[in-house]
Amino acid sequence: xxxxxxxxxxxxxxxxxxxxxxxxxxxxxxxxxxxxxxxxxxxxxxxxxxxxxxxxxxxxxxxxxxxxxxxxxxxxxxxxxxxxxxxxxxxxxxxxxxxxxxxxxxxxxxxxxxxxxxxxxxxxxxxxxxxxxxxxxxxxxxxxxxxxxxxxxxxxxxxxxxxxxxxxxxxxx
Numbered sequence: 369x370x371x372x373x374x375x376x377x378x379x380x381x382x383x384x385x386x387x388x389x390x391x392x393x394x395x396x397x398x399x400x401x402x403x404x405x406x407x408x409x410x411x412x413x414x415x416x417x418x419x420x421x422x423x424x425x426x427x428x429x430x431x432x433x434x435x436x437x438x439x440x441x442x443x444x445x446x447x448x449x450x451x452x453x454x455x456x457x458x459x460x461x462x463x464x465x466x467x468x469x470x471x472x473x474x475x476x477x478x479x480x481x482x483x484x485x486x487x488x489x490x491x492x493x494x495x496x497x498x499x500x501x502x503x504x505x506x507x508x509x510x511x512x513x514x515x516x517x518x519x520x521x522x523x524x525x526x527x528x529x530x531x532x533x534x535x536x537x538x539x540x541x
Contacts, residue, residue, distance in 0.1 A: 421445035426518055433470065433505045440514060447511070451518040452504060454530035460503055462537070471537045473504040506537050 424439035426448035460473040521527035
């Protein structure tokens with residue numbers, strides 16, 4: 369993008385110096401923990417969540433934890449997970465990742481074909497792949513009350529099961 373294409377007053381290189389770590393973003397001005405959303409009408413809850421908010425839009429293969437926490441550290445009020453199909457999240461194992469301070473939902477290697485299992489076991493670039501693939505990683509501290517979990521579904525029962533699987537790992541919206 370050429371500098372001529374930028375509106376006056378917009379600084380594309382603006383740096384947020386209010387925090388030293390992207391894992392510890394500053395609290396944003398819109399904090400849904402200030403209000404019990406269940407006590408509001410649907411319209412009032414939507415207004416509280418979305419009016420005057422900076423939101424990281426959902427993006428395929430991009431709305432992973434690094435981008436979500438980066439957006440929060442730069443003032444986003446809410447972020448979205450990638451859309452996860454309910455049938456994919458249901459067989460995952462919930463693992464507390466003490467090294468990163470996250471909760472990971474990992475698809476066990478046993479759910480893959482023998483050919484893929486062999487490739488994953490021998491992957492020298494990603495030795496962690498022998499334990500399966502991480503489908504969802506949540507930072508329950510940084511993303512509390514600021515994460516919208518997207519579920520792709522073909523039926524309400526599967527969507528409910530998928531939502532129930534992760535609901536206790538952070539206060540989701």
